Amino acid sequence: MPKLHKRHDKSDIFIHWFNAACWILLLLTGVGLIQHPAIDPFGSGYPEGLRSLVGGGANLLAIHEGLGLIWIAGFVFYLLINFRGARFFLAEIFAVSPARDMGWMLKKMVLMTLGPKALKAVGMDPELPDQGYYNMGQKAFAQASVVGGIVIAVTGVIMYLSDRSFGAEATVLVSWSIALHFIAVGLVFAGLLVHVYMAAISPEERPGFKSMFTGVVPDDYAKHHHRLWWNKVKTEGE
Ligand code: HEM
Known part of the structure; x- marks a missing residue:
């Protein structure tokens, strides 16, 4: 069994995937709010289709705003439960x-x-x-x-x-x-x-990707990719 090092806390993993999900939904709804022939990123079919799906532009705006407020609330919640983690990250x-x-x-x-x-x-x-x-x-x-x-x-x-x-x-x-x-x-x-x-x-970062679910990385990955952190863990502990 290879030696593993803790890289992310459960709350860090939660906030990362929560943020990623919010970003995807905010981008999809935000792009749908742009309805201008000169700058429509996906052509006029996308905003029209999305608006008719949710019952009009006003509803789409309300959904986008609601998602934005949930996104901000998620970060406030994270800061309340893991302020130390956020400080370390920054x-x-x-x-x-x-x-x-x-x-x-x-x-x-x-x-x-x-x-x-x-x-x-x-x-x-x-x-x-x-x-x-x-x-x-x-x-x-x-x-x-x-x-x-x-x-x-x-x-x-x-x-x-x-x-x-x-x-x-x-x-x-x-x-x-x-x-x-x-x-x-x-x-x-x-x-x-x-x-x-x-x-x-990128295949060489695969252990880093897995760590965004498991929270840990193998020793050789930490040594090769993040040597200064690896040295610190060796001398000061996890
Ligand atoms: C859905 C697509 C995404 C995937 C597959 C993904 C994947 C990952 C992975 C695997 C890590 C861990 C790297 C490590 O610690 O070794 C990471 C870290 C991170 N992610 Fe994402 N992520 C995604 C979306 C996002 C979004 C939307 C944001 C912000 C706008 C974001 C911001 C970050 C930041 C700030 C880190 C820490 C620094 C870094 O490793 O770059 N991620 N992400």
Whole structure:
């Protein structure tokens, strides 16, 4: 039986999959709310079809808003039950060591596209610098999803309130909220495509994918992919 290391708490696993489910539903309903011939991502058939499925645009908006409020409530609930976990996560993702992490990012991108020969050709060692609990790619996406998530939630609440209690004086605030809501969703979504590929499809990350269900990773995976974390676990314990 290989040695295993605890990587995620049950509440971390819950909030990750809860967040992923909310994102999928919010994207599906949000894209359906866009009904403009110049920017419909899937053509006009999708928003029309979705609206008729739920009984009209007003219902679709109410569903999107309801999902958004459930999404925010889920995070409040998580913070209440595992504030320490959230603090650990934030400290890890925002701890960037410029030389080590930028070197990792640059080499990883070259390795994934051109291969090790390209690095050797310019006199660089293809070995990746050691990484901690998260590698720099995971940290970059996590930073974008935290900052983007906050922008999406705050601007979403402003838009929700604008239909109910704001007057004409809030027009500028609401217009900026609409623009920022779209930009933040677009940026996080771009990162999400890479995240899903790296986390769920890339075979070398398979133990990391399984850990999002079991909470644990094998010793050799931790040693190879997250050496600085592995060293810490060895010296300080789990
Ligand atoms: C449904 C598709 C998704 C899959 C298959 C997936 C898969 C995973 C896996 C396997 C991990 C664990 C990585 C590790 O600890 O070794 C992870 C972590 C994480 N996921 Fe996802 N995820 C999905 C959706 C999302 C969404 C929608 C977000 C946020 C917008 C997100 C944000 C994160 C973050 C911040 C982490 C921690 C940092 C990282 O590993 O990148 N995930 N995900």
